[in-house]
Amino acid sequence: MTRVGLLARDVDRLVAVRPDLAPSLGEAMFDAGLAHRRCEPELDDLPESFVHLAAACSSYRARIGPLTASLAHVEDRERASYEEQLVLDRDLLPPLREEAKRLRAEIATLEGALRAKGVDPSPIGPRIENATVVDDAGPPRLVDPRERRAEVSMFFRRIREDG
Amino acid sequence: MSDALDGVELDLAGPPGPSIDLEIPDGADMDPLYLAFLGLWSLVLGASELSDDERERRLGELVVRLQGREGPLRFELFEISRRHEVLERAGRIVAGESRLKRGWLVPKLEAEIEAYRARIEALRAALEVA
Numbered sequence: 001m002t003r004v005g006l007l008a009r010d011v012d013r014l015v016a017v018r019p020d021l022a023p024s025l026g027e028a029m030f031d032a033g034l035a036h037r038r039c040e041p042e043l044d045d046l047p048e049s050f051v052h053l054a055a056a057c058s059s060y061r062a063r064i065g066p067l068t069a070s071l072a073h074v075e076d077r078e079r080a081s082y083e084e085q086l087v088l089d090r091d092l093l094p095p096l097r098e099e100a101k102r103l104r105a106e107i108a109t110l111e112g113a114l115r116a117k118g119v120d121p122s123p124i125g126p127r128i129e130n131a132t133v134v135d136d137a138g139p140p141r142l143v144d145p146r147e148r149r150a151e152v153s154m155f156f157r158r159i160r161e162d163g
Numbered sequence: 164m165s166d167a168l169d170g171v172e173l174d175l176a177g178p179p180g181p182s183i184d185l186e187i188p189d190g191a192d193m194d195p196l197y198l199a200f201l202g203l204w205s206l207v208l209g210a211s212e213l214s215d216d217e218r219e220r221r222l223g224e225l226v227v228r229l230q231g232r233e234g235p236l237r238f239e240l241f242e243i244s245r246r247h248e249v250l251e252r253a254g255r256i257v258a259g260e261s262r263l264k265r266g267w268l269v270p271k272l273e274a275e276i277e278a279y280r281a282r283i284e285a286l287r288a289a290l291e292v293a
Contacts, residue, residue, distance in 0.1 A: 001186040002195045006203070008181045009174050014203050017167040017210035026187040026199070032209075033202030034191060046222040047208055053229035055200035057175060060236040062196060065179035067243045074247055078254035084261045093264065096272040103279035110286035117293045125285025128278045 001026070007062050167210040168221055172228050 011025065021028040036051060111121040191198050211218060 002189055003184050003186050004196045004199050005182040005184050006196075006199060007179055008183045010200070010203055011183050011185070013167070013174070014207055014210075018206055021206065026185045028206065029185075029199045029202030030187040030191070031202065032205045033198040033200075036201050036205040037193070037198070046219060046226060049226050050222050050229065051201060051204045051208060053226060053233055054171070054204040055197055056233050057229055057236055058200040058204070059194070059197045060233075060240045061175075061179040062182055062200070064236070064240050064243060065182055067240070067247060071243060071247050071250070074250045074254065078250045078257070081254045081257040081261060085257050085264075088261055088264050088269075092269060093272070096269065096276065099276055100272055100279065103276060103283060106283055107279060107286065110283065110290060113290055114286065114293060117290075119289060119293045121286060121289070124289045125282035126278050128275055128282070 005062055005066060007058055007065075010058050166213055166221075167207050168213070168218075168225065171225055175228065175232050 014025070014029075015022050018028075033055075114121040114124070185199070187195055187199050189195075213221060
């Protein structure tokens with residue numbers, strides 16, 4: 001057996017005119033559907049056209065209802081995911097990245113000071129293997145195409161002058 | 164006197180409303196939902212007690228209305244399905260990224276910060292001795 005979600009309004013209509021079918025509605029609809037499908041459809045056959053069009057409209061409407069409800073949940077989930085992503089990218093990760101960047105700069109300064117005193121700093125303290133790439137160059141900058149064009153023209157002017 | 168076909172156009176105009184789950188036998192080589200509705204409307208039409216002339220007139224009206232509704236309904240279903248699929252996929256990707264950041268990147272950065280602090284301590288101590 002296959003479970004299908006039918007519009008209550010359509011089922012009520014059938015039960016109202018054929019109460020005798022109520023105990024076995026599924027089987028009755030299945031048999032009638034198969035019998036109807038076996039008929040050769042004719043374009044100008046009004047009853048035939050009506051049944052096919054009404055079945056198409058009802059099946060679309062029966063799918064639209066649950067899908068619309070599910071869409072609301074999917075939209076909520078999607079929004080929640082973006083909000084979580086936003087919290088991570090805006091509030092949680094930047095301070096950690098900044099702190100890591102600051103500490104790396106401090107390490108570089110201290111290592112430089114040790115080297116100036118003739119001490120090799122590499123064996124000192126814990127080493128950090130496969131460190132996360134922390135963007136030391138600052139946030140990404142939007143490059144204006146005009147700026148890029150000017151750079152390219154400067155480059156060609158320079159090599160022409162060199163030549 | 165009321166008839167099985169009364170109010171069909173009104174039903175089509177409003178929102179779909181609630182649905183009822185029914186079980187239908189397996190074995191048909193077509194969409195079971197469409198087959199069930201084919202049977203339902205076939206039975207409803209069979210129960211109509213209108214005279215031949217009146218029935219033809221009513222069916223003529225209904226077919227015109229249904230033809231006008233079928234295309235927009237099919238498009239609406241397509242649009243909702245497409246939007247559903249796109250949002251579900253986008254939500255899954257974003258949720259995956261957040262999980263990765265929260266479960267891997269944040270702990271990794273925190274551990275590195277701890278290690279950097281320990282290294283700074285050691286380097287300072289070495290600098291004092293040097």
